[in-house]
Amino acid sequence: MARPRTPLLSRERIVAVALRLIDDEGLDALSTRRLATELSVSGPSLYNHFATKDELLDAVVDSVIGEVDLSMFQPAGTGTAETPWPEALRDWARSYRSALAAHPNIVPVLAQGPGRRPNALRLADAVFGHLVESGWPRGQATRIGALMRYFVTGSALASFAAGFPSDAEVYDAADYPHLGEAHRLAGHRGTVDEGAFETGLEALLDGLALRYARLVERS
Amino acid sequence: MARPRTPLLSRERIVAVALRLIDDEGLDALSTRRLATELSVSGPSLYNHFATKDELLDAVVDSVIGEVDLSMFQPAGTGTAETPWPEALRDWARSYRSALAAHPNIVPVLAQGPGRRPNALRLADAVFGHLVESGWPRGQATRIGALMRYFVTGSALASFAAGFPSDAEVYDAADYPHLGEAHRLAGHRGTVDEGAFETGLEALLDGLALRYARLVERS
DNA sequence: ACCTGAACACCGTTCAAGT
DNA sequence: ACCTGAACACCGTTCAAGT
Numbered sequence: 001m002a003r004p005r006t007p008l009l010s011r012e013r014i015v016a017v018a019l020r021l022i023d024d025e026g027l028d029a030l031s032t033r034r035l036a037t038e039l040s041v042s043g044p045s046l047y048n049h050f051a052t053k054d055e056l057l058d059a060v061v062d063s064v065i066g067e068v069d070l071s072m073f074q075p076a077g078t079g080t081a082e083t084p085w086p087e088a089l090r091d092w093a094r095s096y097r098s099a100l101a102a103h104p105n106i107v108p109v110l111a112q113g114p115g116r117r118p119n120a121l122r123l124a125d126a127v128f129g130h131l132v133e134s135g136w137p138r139g140q141a142t143r144i145g146a147l148m149r150y151f152v153t154g155s156a157l158a159s160f161a162a163g164f165p166s167d168a169e170v171y172d173a174a175d176y177p178h179l180g181e182a183h184r185l186a187g188h189r190g191t192v193d194e195g196a197f198e199t200g201l202e203a204l205l206d207g208l209a210l211r212y213a214r215l216v217e218r219s
Numbered sequence: 220m221a222r223p224r225t226p227l228l229s230r231e232r233i234v235a236v237a238l239r240l241i242d243d244e245g246l247d248a249l250s251t252r253r254l255a256t257e258l259s260v261s262g263p264s265l266y267n268h269f270a271t272k273d274e275l276l277d278a279v280v281d282s283v284i285g286e287v288d289l290s291m292f293q294p295a296g297t298g299t300a301e302t303p304w305p306e307a308l309r310d311w312a313r314s315y316r317s318a319l320a321a322h323p324n325i326v327p328v329l330a331q332g333p334g335r336r337p338n339a340l341r342l343a344d345a346v347f348g349h350l351v352e353s354g355w356p357r358g359q360a361t362r363i364g365a366l367m368r369y370f371v372t373g374s375a376l377a378s379f380a381a382g383f384p385s386d387a388e389v390y391d392a393a394d395y396p397h398l399g400e401a402h403r404l405a406g407h408r409g410t411v412d413e414g415a416f417e418t419g420l421e422a423l424l425d426g427l428a429l430r431y432a433r434l435v436e437r438s
Numbered sequence: 439a440c441c442t443g444a445a446c447a448c449c450g451t452t453c454a455a456g457t
Numbered sequence: 458a459c460c461t462g463a464a465c466a467c468c469g470t471t472c473a474a475g476t
Binding site for chain 2: 107108112115116118121122125128129132138140143146149151154155157158159160162164171175176177178179181182185197200202206207210211
């Protein structure tokens with residue numbers, strides 16, 4: 001057929017199908033040939049739209065980051081008050097985690113940092129900017145951006161509960177005296193992981209609020 | 220040559236060389252053929268020692284987890300007092316992060332959970348057991364184990380600072396008004412990431428201590 | 439410009455053959 | 458039991474050829 005009158009592929013469609021493949025079958029299932037088959041084209045066709053597979057992956061990653069809500073960091077406009085930093089951070093962390101946890105198989109790629117991806121850079125800019133404008137010194141604001149990313153990516157990378165086999169025989173009482181109930185964890189993966197995330201998030205915010213209070217009283 | 224009088228390979232040596240390869244060149248560089256070459260044998264030889272590549276990876280992962288210090292969770296013996304939970308958790312988290320951050324390329328595999336790996340199960344058992352014996356309700360102890368793993372794996376998965384390109388031209392002031400200094404982050408990756416980890420760890424422990432205090436006063 | 443098939447140097451894994 | 462080479466069905470990517 002060679003070149004069709006109207007292109008068979010677009011970057012958007014390639015990215016969408018690649019993400020679906022990664023979600024459904026894991027990062028290893030994304031091969032250029034498999035993806036091409038899924039798109040009803042031959043393997044090399046993809047190279048008309050992305051220079052390498054890595055560039056394609058970058059686009060997939062940035063599309064996921066683009067789902068994170070950043071509206072809570074909007075600078076105070078005319079009449080609208082700026083959201084207090086603990087509340088903004090809490091709302092953002094929840095949205096960040098939701099976006100990532102919907103696509104856990106791609107989190108290892110995404111956790112490598114923003115690189116040159118526009119949505120990832122916008123996210124870093126918004127968080128850092130809001131913290132600095134809230135009175136955090138720049139060094140502290142950087143650390144908070146980092147530690148929040150540690151926590152959110154760690155929580156989205158894999159389910160804690162599902163990491164424990166459901167097979168009760170794994171947990172020999174002689175070897176692991178306290179894991180007698182661990183085989184039931186995976187069955188409650190939703191609530192366990194959600195509860196751990198919320199507990200950790202509130203603990204972090206409380207701990208940071210203590211530091212903020214010390215900062216304010218010293219000035 | 221066929222079967223040599225004394226075996227050319229052992230699981231230990233295979234695991235050690237595989238880990239070095241992953242550390243030096245990344246998870247993708249670990250192919251059975253490449254690893255075999257590094258060990259001066261042919262590719263299929265590895266299958267005399269591991270059933271699949273995944274089983275080999277499991278062994279590599281568990282060898283890393285085995286480096287984590289768990290001595291702070293030792294139950295109180297005759298004359299030795301049990302370490303208070305916040306102190307034990309702090310020491311453990313630092314050792315955990317050190318062990319993982321020494322091998323960041325394998326963290327995505329390891330973060331999938333303990334599975335059936337003995338060192339990973341021992342770790343989960345020690346943390347959970349110590350928290351329960353310190354008075355935390357079992358549900359809370361599970362959540363704390365989970366949220367600590369989120370934070371530690373997230374911090375070891377990738378450097379926050381190194382994720383920002385050193386090329387100043389990436390940070391166009393029109394697009395990212397607050398990232399004007401971000402190109403300098405990667406140059407300070409050690410101190411930035413270390414500072415973020417310590418700030419987050421102390422904030423988490425402070426937040427958890429608040430909850431523990433509420434727990435105690437209610438009983 | 440955008441698709442194709444053929445080709446290159448790779449993969450993980452199986453298996454029969456050797457000692 | 459533990460190694461080998463040959464083979465199978467895969468990879469990412471390049472390239473000349475087609476419209």
